[in-house]
Amino acid sequence: MKILVCISHVPDTTSKINFTDNDTKFDSNGVQYVINPYDEFALTRAMWFKEKQGATVTVVNVGNVSTEPTLRKALAIGADDAIRVNIEPTDGLAVAKELAEVVKNGGYNLVLAGKESSDYNGGMVPGMLAALLDFNFVNACIGLEIEGEKATISREIDGGKEILSSNLPLIIAGQKGLVEEKDLRIPNMRGIMMARKKPLTVVEPINSEAATSIISFEKQAAKAACKMVDADNVDELIRLLHNEAKVI
Amino acid sequence: MSVLVFAETSEGKFKKSAFEVTSYGKKVAEQLGTNVVVLTINSNEPTLLYMYGAEKVLNVSNDALRTFNAKVYANIIKQAAEKENSKLVIIDSNANAIYLAPTLAVNLSAGYASNVVALPTSTSPLTLKRKTFSNKAFNYTELTTDCKVISLAKNSFGLVENKVNGNVEEFAPQLIESGLTSTSVEQTTGKVTIADADVVVSGGRGLKGPENWGMIEELADVLGAATACSKPVSDLGWRPHSEHVGQTGKPVASNLYVAVGISGAIQHLAGVNSSKVKVVVNTDPEAPFFKAADYGIVGDAFEVVPKLIEKLKEFKANNA
Numbered sequence: 001m002k003i004l005v006c007i008s009h010v011p012d013t014t015s016k017i018n019f020t021d022n023d024t025k026f027d028s029n030g031v032q033y034v035i036n037p038y039d040e041f042a043l044t045r046a047m048w049f050k051e052k053q054g055a056t057v058t059v060v061n062v063g064n065v066s067t068e069p070t071l072r073k074a075l076a077i078g079a080d081d082a083i084r085v086n087i088e089p090t091d092g093l094a095v096a097k098e099l100a101e102v103v104k105n106g107g108y109n110l111v112l113a114g115k116e117s118s119d120y121n122g123g124m125v126p127g128m129l130a131a132l133l134d135f136n137f138v139n140a141c142i143g144l145e146i147e148g149e150k151a152t153i154s155r156e157i158d159g160g161k162e163i164l165s166s167n168l169p170l171i172i173a174g175q176k177g178l179v180e181e182k183d184l185r186i187p188n189m190r191g192i193m194m195a196r197k198k199p200l201t202v203v204e205p206i207n208s209e210a211a212t213s214i215i216s217f218e219k220q221a222a223k224a225a226c227k228m229v230d231a232d233n234v235d236e237l238i239r240l241l242h243n244e245a246k247v248i
Numbered sequence: 249m250s251v252l253v254f255a256e257t258s259e260g261k262f263k264k265s266a267f268e269v270t271s272y273g274k275k276v277a278e279q280l281g282t283n284v285v286v287l288t289i290n291s292n293e294p295t296l297l298y299m300y301g302a303e304k305v306l307n308v309s310n311d312a313l314r315t316f317n318a319k320v321y322a323n324i325i326k327q328a329a330e331k332e333n334s335k336l337v338i339i340d341s342n343a344n345a346i347y348l349a350p351t352l353a354v355n356l357s358a359g360y361a362s363n364v365v366a367l368p369t370s371t372s373p374l375t376l377k378r379k380t381f382s383n384k385a386f387n388y389t390e391l392t393t394d395c396k397v398i399s400l401a402k403n404s405f406g407l408v409e410n411k412v413n414g415n416v417e418e419f420a421p422q423l424i425e426s427g428l429t430s431t432s433v434e435q436t437t438g439k440v441t442i443a444d445a446d447v448v449v450s451g452g453r454g455l456k457g458p459e460n461w462g463m464i465e466e467l468a469d470v471l472g473a474a475t476a477c478s479k480p481v482s483d484l485g486w487r488p489h490s491e492h493v494g495q496t497g498k499p500v501a502s503n504l505y506v507a508v509g510i511s512g513a514i515q516h517l518a519g520v521n522s523s524k525v526k527v528v529v530n531t532d533p534e535a536p537f538f539k540a541a542d543y544g545i546v547g548d549a550f551e552v553v554p555k556l557i558e559k560l561k562e563f564k565a566n567n568a
Contacts, residue, residue, distance in 0.1 A: 013495060014514050017384040037496055092360065093353070118382050118495065118518075122362050127318075127350025136427045137318070139347040152431075157316075157343050158258075158443040160435030160490075166428050176496045177489060181479075211359030211393045215375065218386045220521075226528070226538050231547030234556045237527070238563050240543055245525045247447070247504040248471065248563070 001055035001146065001168070003046045004103060006113035006125065007074050008036035009067035013118065019217040026119075026217070035070055038114025041178040044185050045144060046112055047078045053146065055110075056080050060102050062095045064088050068200065075195035076187030082198065087205035090213065092120075096128035097208035103133060108169070110151075115140050115173040126173035136166040142177030251277040252334035253286045253302070254325055256342055260292035264407075264444060265340035265400075267300050271408035272367070272400050273338045274301025279371055280336070287328045287419070289313050289321070294416045301410035306332075306419040315433070316344050319426045322351040327421040329356060329395070336374070337397045342443065349399050358395035365404040382495060383521035401522070402443070402501040440474040442493060447473035447504045448523070450493060451481060454509020454530060454549055458486035463553045464508060470560045476500065478510045494519035508549045512537025529553065 011017070011031045018027040035043070049055040059074040061067045062085040071082040083106075085098045103111060111130075116123035123139075130137030142161060143154035146168070153164045153172060172178075187195070229237045241248045253273035255266035270286055277284040286302040288294055294307045306328055313320070321344070329337055337352065339345040346362065353360035363379040365386065373390045379401055380387045391398075442448060449468040451461060461475075468475045475491060482492035493500045495515040505523035509530060510516060517540050520526070528541040529552050538544045545552055 011381075013382070013518065017381045019385075092350070096350075096354075120380055120387075121382060123346055124350040124353070124360055124362060127347070128354050128360075131351045131354035137351070138428070139318070140343055155343075155347075157433070157435065158263075159439070159441035160433065162316075162430055162434075163432045164428050164430050176492075181483065181496065211353075211391065212361060213390050213392065214387045215390055216388045217380070218377075218388070220384060220386070223540065224542075226541045226544045228538075228544050228546065231545050231552050234545070234552065234559050237543060237545065237556070238559055241504070241525070241527070242563070242567075245504070245542065247525045248560075 001049060001053060001110055002106065002108045003049060003055050003057045003110045003112060004106065004108040005039065005043050005046045005057060005059045005074070005079065006099060006111065007039050007043070007059050007061045007070060008114065008117040008119070009033050009061055009063055009070040010036045010117050010119040013037065017219065019219070023216050023218065033070055035073060036114050036117045038116060038118065038175055040184050041176060042112035042114055042174040043074055043077060043079070044179045044183060045174065047185060048179070049146065050078065058083060058106065058108070060085070060099065062087060062089050062098045071200060072195050073187055075198045075200070076191040077185045078191060080198065082200040084200065084202050085205050086202050087207065090210035092122045092124035093128055093212070094208050094210040096125050096132055098205055099125070099129050100132040101206055102203070103129070110146070110168060111135070111171040113171070113173050115175045126171055130171040135169045135171050137171045138164055138166070139173045141172040141174045144172060144174070144178060249335045250282050250332050251280065251284045252325070252329050252332055252337045253284060254337065254339045254345065255286050255288045255297060256340060256344060257288060257291045260290055262291065262296060263340070263342060265342055265402060267297070267407050268403070268405055269338055269340040269400050270297050270300040270302050271410065272405045274410055275367055275408065276336070276338065279368060285332045285334065287325060289324070295414070298414040299409055299411050300407065301412055303412050303414050305414060305416045307416055308419050308421060310420070310423070312423060315430045317426045317428060317430070318344070318348040318351055319428070320424055322348040322355060323424045324421045325352055326355045328419065335395050339397070339399050341399050341402050346399060349397055353397045356395040356397065357393065358397045359391035359393040360397045361389050361391060362399045363401045364398050365401050379522070382518040384518070403503065403522070403524070404501070440472065442474045442476055442491070442498050442500060445474035445502050447471045447506070448476050448493070448500050448502045449473045449506045449508070450476035450478065450510060451508050452478040452510030453480045460550070461487065463557065467506070467553055467557050470557055470564065471504070471506070473506070478516055507537060508553060510537060511535045512540060
């Protein structure tokens with residue numbers, strides 16, 4: 001089994017979100033970047049297949065040189081090698097087209113990704129990649145078992161779950177449940193040392209055209225202060241929810 | 249060209265988001281000076297969509313489509329878009345809709361904007377306001393392709409009544425093969441899901457143990473709400489993972505979100521920020537959640553919640 005794990009390089013969840021250049025660019029000043037939290041579930045599941053079933057695991061990112069520390073971190077967690085497609089990502093479709101080339105050239109038969117990135121939240125790259133390659137695809141995946149060429153997949157649906165079966169090749173977009181949060185890996189010292197020697201290949205992009213473009217950003221409007229209600233006066237809360245907020 | 253809306257059903261019934269996305273599609277069609285066509289699959293009562301402005305409804309009736317398949321459904325939407333010469337397809341953001349959307353976009357060679365929260369700010373080029381950075385910001389995205397797909401974020405537009413005299417047309421698309429087989433579906437029925445709920449009542453570690461969840465369930469019951477919990481609570485196994493809301497759990501976009509004994513870590517707030525009104529009950533006046541809340545009570549959940557239940561029951565009896 002040849003696994004490709006797609007890694008997004010995203011601001012740490014606790015980062016302050018600011019924009020520059022007249023609100024047209026994300027302000028990365030002082031921002032710590034991490035592996036996209038949803039991708040961590042995919043990467044950890046891939047490690048399991050590597051250790052228990054002898055799979056090889058490649059990690060890939062579409063981005064400029066600044067994303068390499070994030071790829072090195074994935075190598076430190078245990079991936080065998082890394083690929084960086086050398087282009088500043090523009091939109092989901094353009095990224096999916098770059099990844100499709102990587103999948104075709106590398107002959108991967110299982111592609112794991114997070115269901116969305118925690119920065120742009122588009123939730124589109126894995127599904128687009130599958131459509132471009134005509135691979136089977138499962139979104140919001142919360143469980144994955146592989147036996148030979150056969151996969152059993154659980155996906156989260158509104159109010160429950162669905163179990164699906166598919167042959168490889170397969171693309172899944174994962175989330176919590178694919179592995180449990182407590183089982184997520186963090187790099188240890190030995191992993192970090194080894195990661196330095198693992199191959200990180202830079203490939204040139206096919207420069208596909210984007211279908212969308214972000215023209216500006218806007219921060220959430222500042223919120224009005226929280227109205228405090230005395231604990232002995234819950235009637236007042238009910239009155240406010242009914243008359244002012246009109247939600248009950 | 250018309251605007252095509254996909255209105256989802258579950259067991260033959262429309263989801264609430266089906267009416268929301270129809271309301272939205274009607275307004276977008278008005279902006280563009282065109283009409284709206286709504287596609288639905290196995291609906292028992294397609295005429296319900298007239299109330300929200302659906303002038304024409306395409307209803308597909310086919311038992312082979314009882315179980316959702318993203319590839320097959322995306323292909324049906326594509327066939328409907330071609331039949332109606334629609335260059336803009338609008339879907340909601342339920343699990344099935346966002347699953348099929350990327351496939352649909354590639355099939356139609358369309359630009360795709362997800363998490364859309366408002367009417368287009370410009371129609372040429374089509375420009376959409378979208379949630380981004382895990383609910384901490386918005387972006388404005390231009391779609392420059394001929395065909396376009398947009399997915400409307402839950403509860404961002406609301407239901408807008410706009411009764412029209414519509415008509416329903418039966419539509420019999422070709423069904424393509426899919427390599428994916430659904431072997432079973434487990435779904436809780438009769439209980440409000442977090443995804444569909446107008447009100448969500450959520451409990452945190454401040455409740456001290458799973459044995460104390462009775463009052464959370466009772467409060468949810470009075471409010472017709474779904475129950476949810478914070479991440480530590482699901483990690484400790486007090487409540488099932490399916491109830492975990494927050495960044496890595498389920499997102500919540502309800503009208504009212506009541507958080508009891510949840511301090512409001514940034515990851516939790518990222519998942520619940522889309523809720524319109526947030527009420528926080530916490531013993532700690534310094535809890536970060538108060539900064540993100542609309543109404544707050546500093547107090548012990550074990551005293552406040554039972555009082556709240558009692559008073560809400562009185563309120564409901566008086567306003568029934």
